[in-house]
Amino acid sequence: MMKKMTMQFCDTVQPQILGIHPYVPGKPVSELQRELGLSKVSKLASNENPLGASPKVVSAIQTALCEISRYPDGSAYRLKEVLADFLKVSPAQIAIGNGSNELLELVARVFAGPGDEVIYSEYGFAVYPLSAQVVGATAVEVPSVDWGHDLQAMLGAVTDNTKVIYIANPNNPTGTVFSRQEWEAFISQVPDNVVVVLDEAYLEFCDFPEYPNGLDYVQSYPNLLISRTFSKAYGLASLRVGYMVGCEEIIQYINQLREPFNVNHYAQVAAVAAIQDPGFVKQSVQINRDGMQQICSALDELQIDRIPSSGNFLCAHFPGKASEVNQALLELGVIVRPVANYGMPDTLRISIGTQEENAHFIEALKAILQR
Numbered sequence: 001m002m003k004k005m006t007m008q009f010c011d012t013v014q015p016q017i018l019g020i021h022p023y024v025p026g027k028p029v030s031e032l033q034r035e036l037g038l039s040k041v042s043k044l045a046s047n048e049n050p051l052g053a054s055p056k057v058v059s060a061i062q063t064a065l066c067e068i069s070r071y072p073d074g075s076a077y078r079l080k081e082v083l084a085d086f087l088k089v090s091p092a093q094i095a096i097g098n099g100s101n102e103l104l105e106l107v108a109r110v111f112a113g114p115g116d117e118v119i120y121s122e123y124g125f126a127v128y129p130l131s132a133q134v135v136g137a138t139a140v141e142v143p144s145v146d147w148g149h150d151l152q153a154m155l156g157a158v159t160d161n162t163k164v165i166y167i168a169n170p171n172n173p174t175g176t177v178f179s180r181q182e183w184e185a186f187i188s189q190v191p192d193n194v195v196v197v198l199d200e201a202y203l204e205f206c207d208f209p210e211y212p213n214g215l216d217y218v219q220s221y222p223n224l225l226i227s228r229t230f231s232k233a234y235g236l237a238s239l240r241v242g243y244m245v246g247c248e249e250i251i252q253y254i255n256q257l258r259e260p261f262n263v264n265h266y267a268q269v270a271a272v273a274a275i276q277d278p279g280f281v282k283q284s285v286q287i288n289r290d291g292m293q294q295i296c297s298a299l300d301e302l303q304i305d306r307i308p309s310s311g312n313f314l315c316a317h318f319p320g321k322a323s324e325v326n327q328a329l330l331e332l333g334v335i336v337r338p339v340a341n342y343g344m345p346d347t348l349r350i351s352i353g354t355q356e357e358n359a360h361f362i363e364a365l366k367a368i369l370q371r
């Protein structure tokens with residue numbers, strides 16, 4: 001009989017892996033249905049598009065279904081061509097990722113390693129410190145001001161060891177946004193050899209008049225990378241497709257490191273069709289605007305403090321009882337996102353849904369608070 005060996009790999013695993021707390025995604029609808037036997041569930045936990053995806057995207061995927069046995073185009077030629085035209089940059093300035101998440105991580109892999117520093121903001125997106133930790137770099141968290149990025153303090157945190165700075169505008173989970181003036185004062189002072197990643201995952205939802213569109217700065221700052229996604233306003237979260245725009249040299253390094261077929265064929269086909277349907281994005285933005293108003297008025301009426309948001313989600317504060325409110329919402333079929341892992345134990349993040357989903361959340365919250 002074979003002797004069963006027990007082994008411990010903690011001595012041989014890369015040391016930085018031991019300290020990693022993996023990203024915690026929103027609870028899937030099917031899981032809550034299974035756990036509590038609920039038929040009506042509203043998921044307002046992952047900043048997804050409540051409208052779904054454009055019918056043109058669905059039709060493009062159906063047409064392409066017969067190509068399932070072929071490897072995808074590893075260079076994403078057509079998608080880059082369409083994006084380049086849409087963004088008014090050259091295809092060589094674009095990298096396509098398996099979600100923008102992949103690209104955010106690849107930047108850390110390209111530029112940082114043990115002994116290097118990666119700067120991000122308190123309440124910044126969880127993937128930034130994770131990307132640093134995975135490569136053994138030090139993640140340097142800079143205290144936020146009013147839940148948003150303190151860009152001057154981030155600049156002050158730059159040392160000779162700084163390799164990458166991650167910034168989200170609007171920020172997730174807080175929804176805060178910074179102005180063109182703040183951005184220009186920052187980017188003009190960042191040393192040329194420090195790479196700045198400006199994550200614009202929620203740009204389409206932002207109607208702040210002073211919003212700095214990152215693309216306007218790419219040609220002037222070769223150390224600037226703009227990250228965007230098809231997961232939010234375009235409604236393609238399950239397909240995993242995002243992109244980065246920057247100088248050709250850095251884009252080339254990212255391409256050297258990524259997997260050869262990192263973005264599947266259907267994601268590429270869908271992204272092309274999505275760009276060609278701007279009406280769908282417009283409609284998604286409008287639904288979000290209406291839903292934001294619907295939820296904000298209800299929170300105001302209930303006198304629940306919240307952080308003003310420029311994204312498709314918002315943070316509401318429940319001092320001393322966020323976890324209890326979250327559990328009670330789950331029991332009533334509403335999934336929102338606790339953000340204790342972001343150092344916000346009293347806060348819940350609520351994604352904006354359809355009018356009906358928002359009403360479900362509001363009714364459930366009212367019932368809980370009246371108990």
Ligand SMILES: Cc1ncc(COP(=O)(O)O)c(C=O)c1O
Pocket residue numbers: 046047098099100101102125168171172199201228229230231237240241242
């Ligand atoms: C700020 C921010 N950046 C990037 C992402 C990653 O999105 P994806 O990998 O779906 O493109 C998210 C997802 O929630 C996000 O909130």
